Amino acid sequence: MKLDALQKDRVAGVLVATAAGDALGAGYEFTYPRPDMAIDMIGGGLGPFAPGEWTDDTSMALAIAEVSASGRPIGHGEGLDAVAAQFVRWYDTHPKDIGNQTRAVLSARPTSAAAMRRHALELPGRKAGNGSLMRTAPVGIAYLHDAGACVAAAGDISALTHNDPQAIEACRLWSYAIRHAVLHGNFDGARLYLDGASDEVADFWGGLLDEAEKADTARVFDKNGWVVHALQVAWWAITHTDASGPGHLVDALEAAVRAGGDTDTTAAIAGGLLGARWGASAVPERWQQMLHGWPGYRAADLTDLASKTAARAGQGM
Numbered sequence: 001m002k003l004d005a006l007q008k009d010r011v012a013g014v015l016v017a018t019a020a021g022d023a024l025g026a027g028y029e030f031t032y033p034r035p036d037m038a039i040d041m042i043g044g045g046l047g048p049f050a051p052g053e054w055t056d057d058t059s060m061a062l063a064i065a066e067v068s069a070s071g072r073p074i075g076h077g078e079g080l081d082a083v084a085a086q087f088v089r090w091y092d093t094h095p096k097d098i099g100n101q102t103r104a105v106l107s108a109r110p111t112s113a114a115a116m117r118r119h120a121l122e123l124p125g126r127k128a129g130n131g132s133l134m135r136t137a138p139v140g141i142a143y144l145h146d147a148g149a150c151v152a153a154a155g156d157i158s159a160l161t162h163n164d165p166q167a168i169e170a171c172r173l174w175s176y177a178i179r180h181a182v183l184h185g186n187f188d189g190a191r192l193y194l195d196g197a198s199d200e201v202a203d204f205w206g207g208l209l210d211e212a213e214k215a216d217t218a219r220v221f222d223k224n225g226w227v228v229h230a231l232q233v234a235w236w237a238i239t240h241t242d243a244s245g246p247g248h249l250v251d252a253l254e255a256a257v258r259a260g261g262d263t264d265t266t267a268a269i270a271g272g273l274l275g276a277r278w279g280a281s282a283v284p285e286r287w288q289q290m291l292h293g294w295p296g297y298r299a300a301d302l303t304d305l306a307s308k309t310a311a312r313a314g315q316g317m
């Protein structure tokens with residue numbers, strides 16, 4: 001697929017702004033910043049992480065992007081098996097932070113996508129954590145040529161560790177919105193996705209987006225380890241900040257962090273869509289200089305990986 005210069009910037013933005021949101025929120029995880037506190041890439045948090053270092057959210061997104069950049073279709077067959085294998089490879093590096101649900105699945109070191117999905121389904125208790133939504137951004141650029149394949153892959157990759165209807169649907173909606181933002185430069189994709197969904201899905205998720213747009217504060221979505229509140233915090237931050245120019249990206253990422261709770265993840269989720277809309281060029285140069293993380297990458301590597309992911313999209317289908 002031929003992309004213009006703005007679209008190429010937005011492709012890069014998907015990974016660079018995911019990482020920027022993640023690294024920005026990392027130092028505030030499970031805290032509630034006061035209104036007068038400056039928000040910056042301070043590091044710390046659960047790692048503890050170095051300033052500018054991204055966490056599991058971005059690392060797992062990169063695990064997906066690596067497979068897609070190699071030209072394999074990540075949504076099924078050998079490509080989906082390769083994504084599962086990349087998750088285990090990352091797990092074996094003993095990451096500084098990992099979500100409970102993801103750890104429970106990956107600690108069994110399943111050797112195929114089917115085995116991983118089965119393991120995720122058999123987990124007891126609540127299974128709609130935010131751990132698959134936080135890493136879904138690259139799926140939006142892996143299928144720029146095919147919206148249906150993007151949606152299907154987003155659901156199937158979620159199910160590897162988060163085999164739950166809410167987690168799967170959130171990943172479908174957000175990946176579709178990211179794909180749309182890269183192609184068209186707006187945030188309309190979230191609602192457009194629902195236009196084409198079943199009545200049940202459209203009513204449920206449309207109501208959640210409405211609720212986020214109308215809320216005075218994101219603190220009402222305080223269970224944001226849950227995929228639904230995590231998506232609502234991200235949407236709240238995007239829709240409650242000035243969206244008239246590229247400064248929106250920084251303002252909305254800060255707003256997501258200020259919402260508190262699982263701050264690296266809500267800002268990473270928001271970052272995927274904000275970067276898809278405003279491009280890597282909207283991520284401050286100072287942040288780009290600071291960004292780094294598994295597997296030994298910096299911002300320029302994310303740009304390169306995103307560009308390869310988009311360039312290979314459609315091959316091997």
Ligand SMILES: [Mg+2]
Binds near residue numbers: 055056057264265
């Ligand atoms: Mg994290």
